[in-house]
Amino acid sequence: MNQVKARWKAYRRARWTLLLLTIVMMLPLMVITLSNGAVPVSFLEIWRGITTVDRDTANLVFWQIRIPRIAGALLGGINLALAGTVLQAVLKNPLASPTTLGISQGAAFGAALAITVSGINSPGFYAQNWGMDNGTVVSLSAFIFSLAPSAIIMLMSRFQETGRETVILAGVALSSFFMAGMTLLQYFADETQLAAIVHWTFGDLSRAAWPQLAILSIVALATSIYFTFNRFNYNTLLAGDDVARSLGVNVSRLRLTTLLVASLATSVTVAVFGILGFVGLVAPHIGRRLAGADNRFLLPVSAVFGVLLLLAADLLGRHLLGSIALPAGIITSFFGTPVFLLLLLKKGAK
């Protein structure tokens, strides 16, 4: 027994070490992201920025642009990666992600609707919309519509037992519906609106300012606590729904509440930054390859990889085409596909 105990302890220690290592990996990437950009900021200035409150240019760049960007990557990465991980856990589908369930498409449709219908760019816009600026109205509309797929699935569950296949299929159907709606809006949009819609769909970390980050951090904290509290329940689902039920887990309720909470985390993130594709899909897969299936370790490791992916995408986007900075959303979508295919190939080879 002692031998098994020792091996089990060593096994767990290895996974904690892995988690610590991945967290440590984030730090250099954060410092590089802080120092890189249109205005170069030296490591010394970064240190000065942290320790002083000067009002010089470097300090303003540091506090108003670079730090919010890092915080955006941190909170957005955590939200999207955790949402993807728990959705894959409760739906037992490795392809489950905010995109598969139509959450991102719902947000894109909401943003497009606000841009085309609510008279954005019109002279009387500010007065018409209760004093809210363009960005706020677009984000709010994106948020409301990104919750729609989950709300519809929850509504369906009132009439019928919601199995995991039902949720996935409903998500696919709703994605198509929202994409069709967006195409329709684009068809009727004028050139300026069309450009605004297209621009919004590129997820960009530079959109976050301190007020949005405050909301994002509250949501990230609350949803992370919920997911962490249920980490053992997600593990029971690995043994099958029947077994989970026999272990005292209300499977239908867990599935629906997780869907709702994951939607909330994604909705707020997408409403602030736009669509950051593939993070919610790829980060859990990388996490699972490294940390295994145990959600007690998988959740934090996936979250760290969500942050790493966004930081790397943002950094790459700012350097790939020299002076033209590409939004992180383009990079995650562009590189997410080959990375995901590579993971699938390696899984097959294994």
Next chain:
Amino acid sequence: MSLSVSGLSFSYNRKTVLDRITCSFAPCTLHALLGVNGAGKSTLIKLLGRQIKPDQGAVFLGDKNLASLGISEIARRIAYLPQRHEISGLSVADYLLLGRRPHICWKVCEADEEIVLQTVERLKIGEMALRPVSELSGGELQKAALARALVQQPEVILLDEPTSNLDPKNQHEVMNLIKNEVQDLGLTAIIAMHDLNLALRYASGFTLLDGGRVLATGGREVMTEENLCQLYDVGFQIQSFGEHLVCFPV
């Protein structure tokens, strides 16, 4: 702890699977639930564990109606092993730890891990403790699933065809493990099964289900050639072989 059902009915898609059945399962006994495919054995197992709710009637654990107990309370007292086990990348030790779910509030504590280790030792499965569940053979997976159910420390354990798809050696190993746990821990085990000889060898209580109704229930006296013939619609002969009864179709 005894388990009994009273006037239990269940239909699926308007087809009656169980029709007002009444029977009881004595405590600290290994019960075999026998019947043809579709007789309602798996459904009864699920109803006994409140995996599904009956259309009519009630299941009693001791003198308590299961409907009056919460999902966690039931999980602390009744363990369930389905017919098929889903495989995952969890290590066997972590898989066993799932059995502590009904007892855990926020965090796994040392005592929970000790229970896992004791079960591993008792069932002599230390060799596979750190292997992923996905790499286990059929027999190993069945033993791991049984260990997971025992880690739950239940009073009643419900097993749905635990020996199907196992070779004779593994069948006997699994049945021996269950019988030992029944004897040593005072568990009540109810097993849906098809192998009549395994049932005769290991069980001391028998319930014969025929078309959603109880044909006979009791001790070995219900395992007659007439009852088996009526149950399976084929002639059976039962003979003594040493201290065991053996039955075969004729």
